[in-house]
Amino acid sequence: xxxxxxxxxxxxxxxxxxxxxxxxxxxxxxxxxxxxxxxxxxxxxxxxxxxxxxxxxxxxxxxxxxxxxxxxxxxxxxxxxxxxxxxxxxxxxxxxxxxxxxxxxxxxxxxxxxxxxxxxxxxxxxxxxxxxxxxxxxxxxxxxxxxxxxxxxxxxxxxxxx
Amino acid sequence: xxxxxxxxxxxxxxxxxxxxxxxxxxxxxxxxxxxxxxxxxxxxxxxxxxxxxxxxxxxxxxxxxxxxxxxxxxxxxxxxxxxxxxxxxxxxxxxxxxxxxxxxxxxxxxxxxxxxxxxxxxxxxxxxxxxxxxxxxxxxxxxxxxxxxxxxxxxxxxxxxxxxxxxxxxxxxxxxxxxxxxxxxxxxxxxxxxxxxxxxxxxxxxxxxxxx
Numbered sequence: 511x512x513x514x515x516x517x518x519x520x521x522x523x524x525x526x527x528x529x530x531x532x533x534x535x536x537x538x539x540x541x542x543x544x545x546x547x548x549x550x551x552x553x554x555x556x557x558x559x560x561x562x563x564x565x566x567x568x569x570x571x572x573x574x575x576x577x578x579x580x581x582x583x584x585x586x587x588x589x590x591x592x593x594x595x596x597x598x599x600x601x602x603x604x605x606x607x608x609x610x611x612x613x614x615x616x617x618x619x620x621x622x623x624x625x626x627x628x629x630x631x632x633x634x635x636x637x638x639x640x641x642x643x644x645x646x647x648x649x650x651x652x653x654x655x656x657x658x659x660x661x662x663x664x665x666x667x668x669x670x671x672x
Numbered sequence: 673x674x675x676x677x678x679x680x681x682x683x684x685x686x687x688x689x690x691x692x693x694x695x696x697x698x699x700x701x702x703x704x705x706x707x708x709x710x711x712x713x714x715x716x717x718x719x720x721x722x723x724x725x726x727x728x729x730x731x732x733x734x735x736x737x738x739x740x741x742x743x744x745x746x747x748x749x750x751x752x753x754x755x756x757x758x759x760x761x762x763x764x765x766x767x768x769x770x771x772x773x774x775x776x777x778x779x780x781x782x783x784x785x786x787x788x789x790x791x792x793x794x795x796x797x798x799x800x801x802x803x804x805x806x807x808x809x810x811x812x813x814x815x816x817x818x819x820x821x822x823x824x825x826x827x828x829x830x831x832x833x834x835x836x837x838x839x840x841x842x843x844x845x846x847x848x849x850x851x852x853x854x855x856x857x858x859x860x861x862x863x864x865x866x867x868x869x870x871x872x873x874x875x876x877x878x879x880x881x882x883x884x
Binding site for chain 1: 727731732733734736816817818819820821822823824825826827828830831832
């Protein structure tokens with residue numbers, strides 16, 4: 511049986527139920543975050559671009575930022591009856607796709623996104639049970655909502671399951 | 673002022689096409705001179721698009737592409753990104769280096785350097801055309817190379833832009849030598865003011881020249 515594929519675009523958050531698969535393509539410096547409810551077998555995925563929503567207008571797409579998208583995702587899942595102790599988070603991406611001689615704020619964005627994601631998850635009390643972050647290569651990730659496993663595809667490392 | 677780039681006037685569109693031809697002409701001259709053989713460059717398409725549309729325009733975010741990236745500084749700020757398929761890239765290197773040159777089927781150091789140099793010349797040519805028209809001084813950085821899923825390549829640039837601008841200038845570029853044609857996409861991702869200034873300067877220039 512072919513599982514339904516739910517695509518998560520850049521600066522987007524989606525929630526899905528088993529037996530669907532949540533997928534997002536081409537994570538570079540962006541962070542892909544998954545939270546899976548091991549008890550109710552459903553979960554969400556966020557494709558995050560920037561670390562913090564501070565300093566941006568309220569009209570900005572909340573899903574662009576680590577802090578606001580994680581706040582949204584956790585709150586939605588709590589509303590849907592999840593308990594934090596059954597929520598498993600996994601973090602992917604945050605790479606440095608290009609290397610330059612001089613480092614700048616923008617070029618460190620991958621690291622800053624990773625850090626902001628871990629901080630926000632910690633703030634909300636969600637445990638991180640897996641990750642594949644950093645490096646200098648792109649990743650596509652898919653979360654199987656039935657098993658909670660994430661398949662990571664990159665052209666450098668092939669396929670790994672986290 | 674928030675300019676709606678999706679509705680350019682005919683004057684502006686024509687000026688943009690002319691800009692593309694001038695840039696292409698500069699690049700063709702430079703490459704032909706450097707290689708002592710005739711290279712033609714044509715611009716089959718030039719237009720303004722939303723940043724998030726780029727991955728779909730080149731086949732989808734998971735398509736693997738060569739990406740060569742430059743930051744632009746000077747009177748304005750932004751980036752230039754040249755994207756093409758690996759096989760097209762290798763054919764381009766072969767076109768430049770000649771039939772006597774034995775090429776790997778993979779991107780080795782020589783092919784990467786050759787592609788960076790070609791990109792350097794191409795971007796420099798377009799920039800000098802833009803600079804002239806918009807009366808701005810624009811300089812490019814040294815090139816940075818990536819070969820990966822195009823969504824990941826665009827990703828970092830989108831982040832940069834997410835804080836500023838929403839639109840990019842896309843210049844489809846074909847390299848032609850005799851019967852051989854190689855296609856690439858050149859994306860100019862400017863800070864908001866730069867694109868507005870450019871379009872306005874183009875509109876004024878056409879007006880001054882009395883074309884309509």
